[in-house]
Amino acid sequence: MESMLVMTIIGPDRPGLVDAVAAIVGAHGGNWLESRMSRLGGQFAGILRVAAPAEKEAGLVSALKQLETSGLTVVVQPDSAGAAPGPVRLSVLEIVGQDRPGIVRQISRALADAGVNIEELHTEYESAAMTGEALFKASATLGLPASCDLDRLRGELEQIAADLIVDISFAEVDEPRPGPPLPR
Numbered sequence: 001m002e003s004m005l006v007m008t009i010i011g012p013d014r015p016g017l018v019d020a021v022a023a024i025v026g027a028h029g030g031n032w033l034e035s036r037m038s039r040l041g042g043q044f045a046g047i048l049r050v051a052a053p054a055e056k057e058a059g060l061v062s063a064l065k066q067l068e069t070s071g072l073t074v075v076v077q078p079d080s081a082g083a084a085p086g087p088v089r090l091s092v093l094e095i096v097g098q099d100r101p102g103i104v105r106q107i108s109r110a111l112a113d114a115g116v117n118i119e120e121l122h123t124e125y126e127s128a129a130m131t132g133e134a135l136f137k138a139s140a141t142l143g144l145p146a147s148c149d150l151d152r153l154r155g156e157l158e159q160i161a162a163d164l165i166v167d168i169s170f171a172e173v174d175e176p177r178p179g180p181p182l183p184r
Helices: 017-027 054-070 103-113 150-164
Strands: 002-012 031-040 043-053 073-078 088-098 117-127 134-145 166-172
Touching (some): 002 054, 017 043, 043 054, 054 073, 088 103, 088 150, 150 166
Antiparallel strands (some): 002 043, 002 073, 031 043, 088 134, 088 166
């Protein structure tokens, strides 16, 4: 029997961090299934999902916790997907505009109010090419429940975009995805 684990790792960035985690997972018979990792502001941050033999789970978790002696914070949770939700329509949301506080807060509030799940979110802060002004960019993959009124949500997002003076594009992906997120 296999145990499925989801973990987060954060600490000062340096070469070899991913290798250290991968070595521990491999030494305990684990299989690295999926991950999202990045360097943000001098810190290494990652989330990953692994499968490991159930009898080796405790040893794996203990070994991962030993990484804390090298400055990493490691949190390990069982992957308990729970009951599968109804079919989900996928869509992509893109945001670009002059940076200002509150962009993510207002957009995420509208999405939560509509019962939309943010499956994946990438944001960037950079200087605009021509003006050098602070530019905010975001790309999100969204899971829309069957009950979501797409026209109403689109209208709310367009109103927020007008208020914040940002450009938003919102497009549905062609195929619905049944049940919980699949490994990529």
